[in-house]
Amino acid sequence: MAPMQSDEHPAASIGRVQSFLGCGYCTEAFPDKAQLQVHIKMVHEGMEFQSVPAPLPSREERLLHKAPAAAISSGIPLSEVNRHCIPEDCWVSLNGKVYDLSEFMDRHPGGPTTILAWAGKDASKFFNDIHKGVKIEQYLRPESFLGSLGVDDNLMSESFWHTLREARVVELREELERVLSQVSGPGSKADSIQRLLQDKSLDPVLKSKLQRLETQKRVALDAEDYIKAAEIKQSMVALLSEDDHAHLHSVPLSGKNLGGGIPLSEVAHHNKPHDCWVALNGAVYDLTEFLLHHPEQRNAILAWAGRDATPMWNKIPGRFPSANWMEFYMRPESRMGDIGDEPVVDPTIEQLRQLQDELRKLEGPSKEDIEAARSAAQGRAPSKDVPTLGEESRFPKLLEISAGRDLPFFSRAEVAKHTTAAEPFMIIHNRVYNVTSLLGSHPGGDDILLSKAGTDVTKDFEVFEHSEKARVQRDRDMLVGQLVPAESADWNAASAVAPVSEAPGRDALRYMKHKAFDAVIAAVGWYLYKTLQNRKALSQFTYSRALRHLHLIMAVGIFGAVGTAQAASRAEGQNRKQLLWWHKQTGIAMLVALFFRAFFRLRSGIPPRFPGHPIVQMIETQSLRAFYALALLLPVSGIANEYFLKWAPGCEQAGKEEDDRSNERLAKKSIDTHKVLGRLLQYMWLPFHLGYTTMYHYSQGRGVVRKVSPFI
Known part of the structure; x- marks a missing residue:
């Protein structure tokens, strides 16, 4: 031959x-x-x-155009779809098929955030309710289709599918090493923002900046503000053009390549509403400006953004793309040039890029990104334990703090990644705060802050009834951004429906509360009855009856204060708030009772001491003095914490920010002292007083109860 x-x-x-x-x-x-x-x-x-x-x-x-998962089977299990739940790797199941909508997201007529809300999920019902009869394939690139949903149980189990996937990942890594050994240079670099963000070796600082800009762009596209989206794209170009970053990628930044024609590979990079090129009959047109003024035609044009629409020429006369449409709408300045030849590509580099794409698809996002996305999805639904009015409605001064500030947007997934002490972020009423400055001075301690970092803490924040002064200082010193509108929670609407959306299980709890209230009423009635039965005056050489009543009431009050504190530490939401309220009221009541007890103690007779060693008697005496000190200092330290947090003069009165910081330090010292004294009372004084003073003397046949009981 x-x-x-x-x-x-x-x-x-x-x-x-x-x-x-x-x-x-x-x-x-x-x-x-x-x-x-x-x-x-x-x-x-x-x-x-x-x-x-x-x-x-x-x-x-x-x-x-063959999906990477096709090397394993024609079907993809839903558990695999669930892993691809981030903007740059967004898989969605629709009517038994799995699609990668990462590229389509920005072109979606309803905005990218709607798609992102269904990332990693089966959106069939939602899609069919809104787009009944619409064929999504006409809007997607061929490579967006990944396969059918589900695996054939007769061929393999779902767990075995993942075993094969992991084996294929190992094969791809070995093949990549082999191909890389044949390349003299650095190999294949990411040629798009999507590929760059999926690169696990990308500098974290650059990745964070790009993701932040992508979030701002999605917000602009949701609002159909294409001018703002174009400005954000230019910010990305400027960032990637910097000397520190230019060598890390091959993302085309120049935008236009008119020398010798425009290749379709260049056109493919301009496939967004704010940057829309279309090839048609051998020419390339920039329709970005047209889309701004003709929103009614966006869907038809965006379906071919970044592609050659020639196959659809004159299919529908008068509609894009057709001769009538071109004659009526197309301006001469929209024509950018002719379609040119594709640049020569090294086959080894192309093979390397294919292997890298397949590896990225099968590996999926990192565990950190998946956990952040899932945490964000859980935090989107508002809780019913919220005030009936929005924060700014209750505290108008907050509007003055944020007025005129251009706050950047954050997604919940981005916030969920900021969980370390270096930069802990929190969401409160759809705003994002960096609480680093609170570490070391927060009255509740650093542990509670770090345990909630990266989450929506609106419910917990409202439980503790922060004052307007604390909220103003929070917005002034720690506010760094706001949630993207599509992920914001409507707290006012949630409050409105809260009374009618209680869980059925709360009926039993409500019944128990009523029975507990009945028991308290019965106990008070029994107490009054016994008091009326025992009104005879006592000897002047023993405790008076009034002092005995106060002793019993304070004993119940102390156990109530300790019990509510313990219960509050294990409760959440509105239950925690109610328990803390009872703890505070009980503490104040004990402080008032302490003064009455001291008054009656000075007017009462003193019974003789029980016999015992002088050292034992001295310890008993000191324990009683310690009780009076604890009963006084515990409520005083709690009141001091409330005073420094809510009522102490700060910078608003004195004009000095140092006053606010001083109040924070004093509030933290007060609550720390309160906690230490509470532990001392709970774990030292009460066990000694009950264990020794009561049980020991009672075991010796001494009438300890008779000595203090008012019912004799």
Whole structure:
């Protein structure tokens, strides 16, 4: 067989020209010389090595549009879809099919956040309710379809599918190492923002900045503010053009390439509402400006953004793309140039890019990104334990703090990543705060702050009834941004429906509360009855009856204060708030009772001491004095904490920010002292007083109860 004389390979009709090694005797083409040599020896036995330049073979072209999961099975389990739940890797199941909507997200007529809300989920019902009869395939690129949902149980189990996926990941890594060894330079670099954000070796600082800009862009697209979206894109271009970042990627930044025509690979990068190029009949048009003034035609045009719309030419007369439409709407300045030839691509680099794309798809997002996305999804629904009015409605001064500030937008997933002491973020009433400055001075301690970092703490914040002064200082010193509108919770609406949305299980709790109230009424009635029965005056050489009553009431009050504090530490939401309220009221009541007890103690007779060693008697005396000290200092320290947090003069009165910081320090010292004294009372004084003073003397046959009981 004679070698072909033409310098052009027979497969040159394929649009994308690449320098593959074509066989000189047939239409086969290979990415490296060794593979072509084997082919000639086996298929064209006895023939000399003969090679000609060739484009990408058709079989390789088909592989470009083949989903990575297809190497495992034709179906994809829902658990695999669940893992791909971030903006740059967004899989969604629709009507039994799985799609990668990462590229389509920004072109979605309803905005990208709507799609992101369903990332990693089955959105079939939601989609069909809104888009009944719409074929989504006409808006997507061919490579967006990944496969059918679910695996055939007769072939493999879901767990075995993941085992095969992990095995394929190992194979791809080994293949990548082999191909990289053949490349003299750094290899294939990311040629799009999406690929760059999926690169796990990307500098975290650069990745964080890009994700922040992507969030701002999604908010602009949700609001159909395409001018703002274009400005944000320019900010990305400026960021990637910096000397520190330019060598990390191959993302095209120049925008226009008019020399020798515009290749379709360049057109493909301009596929957004704020940057829309379309190829048509051999020419390239920039329709970005047109979309701003003709929103009614956005869907038809965006379906072909970044693509060649020639196959649809004149399919629907008068609609895009048709001769009538071009004559009526198209301006001469929209034409950018002719479609040009594709640039020559090193086949090894192209093979490397394919392997990297397949590896990224099968690996999926990092565990950190998945956990952040799932945490964000859980925090989107507002709780019913919220005030009936929004925060700014109750505290108008907050409007003055944020007026005129251009606050950046954050997604809940971005906030969920800020959980360390270096930069702890929190969401309160749809606003994002960096609470680093609170560490070391928060009255509740650093542990409670760090345990809630990265989450929506609106419910917990409202439980503790922060004052307006504390809220103003919070917004002035710690406010760094706001949630994207699509992920914001409508706290006012949630409050309005809260009374009618209680869980059925609360009926039993309500019943128990009523019975507990009945028991308290019965106990008070029994107490009054016994008091009326025992009104006889006592000897002047023993405790008075009034002092005995106060002793019993304070004993119940102390156990009530300790019990409510313990219960509040284990409760959440509104229950915690109610328990803390009872704890405070009980503490104040005990402080008042303490003064009455001291008064009656001075007017009462003193019974003789129980016999015992002088040291034991001294310890008993000191324990009683310790009781009076604890009963006084515990409520005083609690009141001091409330005073410094809510009522102490701060910068609003004195004009000095140091006053606010001083109040914070004093409030923290007060609550720390309160907690220490509470532990001392709970774990030292009460066990000693009950264990020794009461139980020991009672075991010796001494009438301890009779000595203090008012019912004798």
